[in-house]
Each structure stands twice: as C-alpha cells, then as structure tokens.
Amino acid sequence: MYKPTLDYAQQLDKEDNLSHLRAQFYIPKDTKGNDWLYFTGNSLGLQPKQTQQYIQQELDDWAKYGVEGHFEARNPWMPYHEFLTNSMAKIVGAKPLEVVVMNTLTTNLHLLMVSFYQPTKTKYKIVIESDAFPSDRYAVQSQLEFHGFDAEEGLIAWKPREGEELLRIEDLEKIVDEQGDEIALLLIGGVNYYTGQYLDIKRIAEIGHAKNCMVGIDLAHGAGNISPELHDSGVDFAAWCTYKYLNSGPGSLAGLFVHEKHAHNKELPRFAGWWNHNKETRFNMRQPFDVMPGAEGWQLSNPPILSMAAIRASLDMFEEVGMPALRAKSEKLTGYFEYLINQIDTDRIKIITPSNPKERGCQLSIQVQNADKSLHQKLTENNIITDWREPDVIRCAPVPMYNSFEDVYRMVEILKTLL
Known part of the structure; x- marks a missing residue:
C-alpha cells in the first residue's frame, strides 16, 4: 500500500x-x-545527454568526407534509416519489415491514407474518436473532401456516453455493426491525447475488419509509452511521432507501420519517390518505378541524417532497458x-x-x-x-x-x- x-x-x-x-x-x-x-x-521529451555526441559524429563526418559520407562515414548515411529499424520495431511490437522512420506524423498519415483509404460511392465514411487530436481530424476531413465527399457527413465520431469522459469499446462495435457497410476506414488514437485512455487496439482491428473496413492507429501518445504489439493486433497501418516519449527533439521525424499482410502488394495505390524504389536499382536512373516491399515502400525521399542521429541516441537507451x-x-x-x-x-x-x-x-x-x-x-x-x-x-x-x-x-x- x-x-x-x-x-x-x-x-x-x-x-x-x-x-x-x-x-x-x-x-x-x-x-x-x-x-x-x-x-x-x-508534448516534448527531455534531451538525452548522449544526443549531442551522436549528432556531432555526423557533423564531423560531413566536415571530413562531404558527399562521400554517404558511404565513408562511421555510420554511412545511405542506409542510415536502417540503423533505427530493429529498435523501433521492438518498441511498437512489429517486425522490422513493417517499420520505417520517415517524414512527420500527419504527413505519414496522409501518405498511408493514399493507400488505405480507397472510398467508393457507398463505402466512404471514416470513424475517429470524437476528441481526437485536431491534426487527425483535419487530416481525415481533408481526405474526405479530396475524394469529393462532404466532410461533415462522411466523418463519424466515436463519442463517450452522456456524462462520461472515456470511450467504451462496445459503442464503437455498435457504430461499425450498424454503419459498417458505409465505413471505409477507422483511424483511432491508440492513447487518447486528452484523457490518456489506452484503447484496445487489437479489438478495434477485429471490429473494423469484421465489416471490411481498413484500420489505422495514431500512436503519437503511445510509442515509447505503451506496448501496442502492432503486428499481433492486425491493424493495417499506424504512425507516430518521436519527439514525445521517444525523446528525439522538437519536430523530429516520425515512424510508420504497415502490416506484413500488405508488404508485398505492389498494386496498393501510393505516392512514389526515388527512396521507395528498389534500393538495388535506385541509382540506375531512368527505370520504371519498382516499389520496395514492406514499410520502406512508403518512403519518398532520402532521410535527414541529423534528425535520425538524435532518434538513434534515444533508441539506444530504449534498447538497453x-x-x-x-x-x-x-x-x-x-x-x-x-x-x-x-x-x-x-x-x-x-x-x-x-x-x-x-x-x-x-x-x-x-x-x-x-x-x-x-x-x-x-x-x-x-x-x-x-x-x-x-x-x-x-x-x-x-x-x-x-x-x-x-x-x-x-x-x-x-x-x-x-x-
């Protein structure tokens, strides 16, 4: 006691x-x-004392090697994002194939919705928590409007009951059971930013998939805080920032998860850039786009090394404990x-x-x-x-x-x- x-x-x-x-x-x-x-x-995690050392290493190698740092740096920049993958996968309970560090959170959500929000005239609605973080709400509203739907009509809010603050999973089940034929996507925060409620991610995936809805999770307030076990949960995709519980610095890069069941589906619509092209032929240039398997297939551009160095400094601490x-x-x-x-x-x-x-x-x-x-x-x-x-x-x-x-x-x- x-x-x-x-x-x-x-x-x-x-x-x-x-x-x-x-x-x-x-x-x-x-x-x-x-x-x-x-x-x-x-909101913003504190700075690990070793972060400066990790960033300084890349600054020193930039000064020493210039562009050759992509290959000659102590931590070569070409594959630098791969140095983060295994540790990040452990934190969110995923396979390395399912995880990549790239962009920022809402950017990643939009890129993922290019692939996993494929509305039809009759199945187009999106479910979010009524008190989702505003950026998530703005993102899904703009996706609805981009596809030609009315954002107010197309957005379904999963609300707490009258006089309560917390969400009940059975209320989500009722929403999807009754309106699932019209719902294309559930995009739910794994930990609600306002109340701190940790939702049952696996159950949410089961509820959505029972009605052939795609399921995505925003782990902004979950990554480095809870153990979401994303692979076992069965959710289709997830995204999170790294500057909160992952202590990577203000505005630092985000993480992205795509479930293994989608890893080799080259038919999924997606935006393309040279960094999600097959790394074996990426520099041959002038070749048809050949998308990489797994989460790396959602990258667009080469990564900002200084931000990744700060993330690596923090992830090494998570790896330790x-x-x-x-x-x-x-x-x-x-x-x-x-x-x-x-x-x-x-x-x-x-x-x-x-x-x-x-x-x-x-x-x-x-x-x-x-x-x-x-x-x-x-x-x-x-x-x-x-x-x-x-x-x-x-x-x-x-x-x-x-x-x-x-x-x-x-x-x-x-x-x-x-x-």
Whole structure:
C-alpha cells in the first residue's frame, strides 16, 4: 500500500532499477539551479545527454568526407534509416519489415491514407474518436473532401456516453455493426491525447475488419509509452511521432507501420519517390518505378541524417532497458500519482484518465472544477511544467525514463497549496 510521505517516495526511488536513467537526461533548472518538475513528456521529451555526441559524429563526418559520407562515414548515411529499424520495431511490437522512420506524423498519415483509404460511392465514411487530436481530424476531413465527399457527413465520431469522459469499446462495435457497410476506414488514437485512455487496439482491428473496413492507429501518445504489439493486433497501418516519449527533439521525424499482410502488394495505390524504389536499382536512373516491399515502400525521399542521429541516441537507451521494464515503472508511477491526488482533501479534483493502469498511458489528466489557466500558470511559477487543456484539465505525464517518485510527490504537495 502506498504512503503519502516524502520518505516513502524517496524509498521507492531507491528501489527503482531504472532510477539511474534520470542522470542521462538534461533536466531544465530554475534560476536557483533547482530541477524543474517536468511532466510534459507527452508534448516534448527531455534531451538525452548522449544526443549531442551522436549528432556531432555526423557533423564531423560531413566536415571530413562531404558527399562521400554517404558511404565513408562511421555510420554511412545511405542506409542510415536502417540503423533505427530493429529498435523501433521492438518498441511498437512489429517486425522490422513493417517499420520505417520517415517524414512527420500527419504527413505519414496522409501518405498511408493514399493507400488505405480507397472510398467508393457507398463505402466512404471514416470513424475517429470524437476528441481526437485536431491534426487527425483535419487530416481525415481533408481526405474526405479530396475524394469529393462532404466532410461533415462522411466523418463519424466515436463519442463517450452522456456524462462520461472515456470511450467504451462496445459503442464503437455498435457504430461499425450498424454503419459498417458505409465505413471505409477507422483511424483511432491508440492513447487518447486528452484523457490518456489506452484503447484496445487489437479489438478495434477485429471490429473494423469484421465489416471490411481498413484500420489505422495514431500512436503519437503511445510509442515509447505503451506496448501496442502492432503486428499481433492486425491493424493495417499506424504512425507516430518521436519527439514525445521517444525523446528525439522538437519536430523530429516520425515512424510508420504497415502490416506484413500488405508488404508485398505492389498494386496498393501510393505516392512514389526515388527512396521507395528498389534500393538495388535506385541509382540506375531512368527505370520504371519498382516499389520496395514492406514499410520502406512508403518512403519518398532520402532521410535527414541529423534528425535520425538524435532518434538513434534515444533508441539506444530504449534498447538497453526494454519496453517491459519501462512499462512496469510507468504503471507504478501513475499508480502512486493517482493515490496522492486522491489523498487531497477537496471535491474539486477528478482524474478523468482510467483508474486501471493497464488502460492508460503514462499520463494522468486532472480535471479541476472552477479552475482556469491561471492554475496552470501558478504551477509554472512553481517550476512545475505541465500541460493545460481547455477548459479545465491539467495533463501530467510522469515519464519512467527520467521522472522520479519524488517528482510526483513534490508536484502534488504544491498542487495542494495552490488549491
């Protein structure tokens, strides 16, 4: 049983096998040199200290070799994206054939929908969560309009029930059962950005496929946070960013998954560029397009090496500790956080994230009645970096790689005084 004391939090940190990872990150500090209480890994992860070294290696090789760095660099640039594949595949539970790092998240979603959103006059609708991240909503609306459909009519929102914040899988099942003949695609966030709810990805795939709908997953708030087991889930495709829980830096490249069942289907419509052409004949030029198998067959251009170097620096840390250990600590961190929040003697606070740690990412969304953004500003003034979502929710993500149990304890103590 948890205890609401500083000594207890510090004891949990002493018993934590991953506590050494914190020292491998730069923790922002206040004007007095004290560490911030940083709870926004769900927006931008902190910088690993080894990132600079990884990027510097590529800068040095660029200076030393110029264009020959594509072949002569310590980490040759031509196949550089391949250096990331195995580690990224482990993080999302995929086969290496199914994963590639490229572009940015919404760009990848559009490229994937070129292939997997093939509407007809009667089967054209798209299902998303009612409170999906806005970029996803804009993307699917624009896809509907691009294909000549009315975005309002073609978009189906999977909503929580009246008076509830969380989605129920049986409600999605009902939507697809009743309207599946008109639905071409389900595009669902694996972890909802607002509530932190971790949805049953495999069940979503089963529901969609039962009515011959394609199923895609946005893992922006899932990759490096949960273990989505994408291959076993059976979803057709997925995409995610790397700058949140994967700690790769602002605006860094994204990841993409295409299930093995589509790997060798050259008939799938797709946009083409020289980097998804057969790598064996890519430089022969003037040849008909010959698409590569697997996820690499969705690439268009050669990769930006400096961004990939930052991703590699982070992925090497994930490779060292593994997702099972990180996930176990995450569940314990949010469990302790939830316990402390529930100890606050007030009826103004409500956690809208699922109480079952297995059904949430490493995030708690704390709803505060009669609050406005001034509460968030006061937290910031106390060097607590959280994320505010209108109208009254503080999103907090204790990240297992660098957040401590003491961080959680101190944050809740300050929140108490502010309330």
